[in-house]
Amino acid sequence: MADYKEAPLATRPKTLDPAEYFNLSHDYRRAEEDRAALRARLKRQYILQLNNPHRKELIEDPALTRWTYARTNNIYPNFRPTPKTSLLGALFGVVPLFVLYFVFKTDRDKREDKIKAGNFQRPYKLTS
Amino acid sequence: MLKILVPTLMLFPTIWLSSPKWLWPTATAQSLLIAFISLTWLKWTSETGWSTSNMYLATDPLSTPLLVLTCWLLPLMILASQNHIYPEPIARQRLYITLLASLQTFLIMAFGATEIIMFYIMFEATLIPTLIIITRWGNQTERLNAGTYFLFYTLAGSLPLLVALLLLQQTTGTLSMFILQYSQPLTLNSWGHSIWWAGCLIAFLVKMPLYGVHLWLPKAHVEAPVAGSMVLAAVLLKLGGYGMMRMMVMLDPLSKELAYPFIILALWGILMTGSICLRQTDLKSLIAYSSVSHMGLVAGGILIQTSWGFTGAIILMIAHGLVSSALFCLANTAYERTHSRTMVLARGLQMIFPLTAVWWFVANLANLALPPLPNLMGEIMIITTLFNWSPWTIMLTGLGTLITAAYSLYLFLMTQRGPAPNHIKGLSPFHTREHLLMVLHLLPVILLVTKPELMWGWCH
Numbered sequence: 001m002a003d004y005k006e007a008p009l010a011t012r013p014k015t016l017d018p019a020e021y022f023n024l025s026h027d028y029r030r031a032e033e034d035r036a037a038l039r040a041r042l043k044r045q046y047i048l049q050l051n052n053p054h055r056k057e058l059i060e061d062p063a064l065t066r067w068t069y070a071r072t073n074n075i076y077p078n079f080r081p082t083p084k085t086s087l088l089g090a091l092f093g094v095v096p097l098f099v100l101y102f103v104f105k106t107d108r109d110k111r112e113d114k115i116k117a118g119n120f121q122r123p124y125k126l127t128s
Numbered sequence: 129m130l131k132i133l134v135p136t137l138m139l140f141p142t143i144w145l146s147s148p149k150w151l152w153p154t155a156t157a158q159s160l161l162i163a164f165i166s167l168t169w170l171k172w173t174s175e176t177g178w179s180t181s182n183m184y185l186a187t188d189p190l191s192t193p194l195l196v197l198t199c200w201l202l203p204l205m206i207l208a209s210q211n212h213i214y215p216e217p218i219a220r221q222r223l224y225i226t227l228l229a230s231l232q233t234f235l236i237m238a239f240g241a242t243e244i245i246m247f248y249i250m251f252e253a254t255l256i257p258t259l260i261i262i263t264r265w266g267n268q269t270e271r272l273n274a275g276t277y278f279l280f281y282t283l284a285g286s287l288p289l290l291v292a293l294l295l296l297q298q299t300t301g302t303l304s305m306f307i308l309q310y311s312q313p314l315t316l317n318s319w320g321h322s323i324w325w326a327g328c329l330i331a332f333l334v335k336m337p338l339y340g341v342h343l344w345l346p347k348a349h350v351e352a353p354v355a356g357s358m359v360l361a362a363v364l365l366k367l368g369g370y371g372m373m374r375m376m377v378m379l380d381p382l383s384k385e386l387a388y389p390f391i392i393l394a395l396w397g398i399l400m401t402g403s404i405c406l407r408q409t410d411l412k413s414l415i416a417y418s419s420v421s422h423m424g425l426v427a428g429g430i431l432i433q434t435s436w437g438f439t440g441a442i443i444l445m446i447a448h449g450l451v452s453s454a455l456f457c458l459a460n461t462a463y464e465r466t467h468s469r470t471m472v473l474a475r476g477l478q479m480i481f482p483l484t485a486v487w488w489f490v491a492n493l494a495n496l497a498l499p500p501l502p503n504l505m506g507e508i509m510i511i512t513t514l515f516n517w518s519p520w521t522i523m524l525t526g527l528g529t530l531i532t533a534a535y536s537l538y539l540f541l542m543t544q545r546g547p548a549p550n551h552i553k554g555l556s557p558f559h560t561r562e563h564l565l566m567v568l569h570l571l572p573v574i575l576l577v578t579k580p581e582l583m584w585g586w587c588h
Binding site for chain 2: 050055056057058059064067068071072073092093096097100101103104105107108111
């Protein structure tokens, strides 16, 4: 059944129609017809806009609009502090600040001690 | 100074008394004339620094490049706004250009101020026209939120500054920049002194913006119309840097210990905001986050208080101002044609607009600090002085440079390469005005390669 293809201009025989072949219920068949009608309406709307010679603007894609809205404006309302998000926030937002403070402070204090003891070498001249 | 200020004030009668047919040409012509006259400031007459004819407004090698940038930007803003403001009624067009001109006036007086209180008043005054531009002429409903964030972040940061300035006036008796650089540093060793130090700087750090308090910037830049984005990115951020450089003079010796958290926030912010840039879908939002990243480097350079740091900061501020404004203009051209800021929609533009692809290319190369452009000069000086400050910073700044290159190339490839979308038909060709706008932005950047002494400031 899966690789049966009818001849290009012929129609499929009734017994090989997937709804009959798999004995699908009438409710399912009606739902399938409604979905096909909806798809056809959407496609008709898109094709009308695409081939309209007076159209100057972009065809609006609601899926794209929803996607960009979700990625830019809808992030915080769906945020919830969970163990994972708290860990990520701490790891990338809090811990590096303290680690870097510790690193820079000890490095600069060591340099300050060397300067006070007179050991600090300056092999390069940076400014003239 | 008056030969610039009076023509700028005379822009207001020009705007309101021109006939509607001649409004835009006269406004552009007068502001271009002011821009050319402002170039005379670049000739420094005195070796000591301040060049002034009265006590209240003066220019010195720090404020001169920023003043020239401000004056240069006004005709560019008027050129850029022409397309989207044209359909509106004539009174609203006049009002829009009036807001831009008033912003210009406040900025000239802010950069030229010699009393710090005058600088503070002008600093606050620039908020009002910008707020009106963002909330009235922005395009999405989020502009109200953006205006609120913009206004209240800056105001909350600058109230401590007012208190700190009044305290400084009480203790030293003056707030004139001529005198304060020679005053004795205050040596109260208490918490109050630390809070005073923080109060002096927080307003400018919010304006720059520093990484932790940068939240207003992507909102304000994205929601503003093109002229608002241009002036925000090019000049208003630099007000923060300029203010910090002026205040640093009198904040020693406390800055040695207290600056650590802010330097760390600035450097870590370069990495974080650069990484966010790589995940953006909105074109203007990407350029806004790249502004935060560059300004983090500038903040780090200023807080270190070395001469190379200051010099690198000024050079990077000027170069970033021009390049960021150019990128916002390019984003606006894409927005005017597709009415959407989504990057995946405006793909494959190189095949359709070849000359504009050249401007995109040059602007993106400048953004990623390609030698010999001044962006690289500023970044290299700041990175070198940070390395001298502590060798461990090279990890952060080196990685930051890498990420900057990554997102600049990402921006270029997303908008220019790839297949053009099938359903976009109405891409009108580029106007000469838009090409002129891009040339006027990018030509100064290229010319500054030949004479960077104009931007170096007084530390060399």
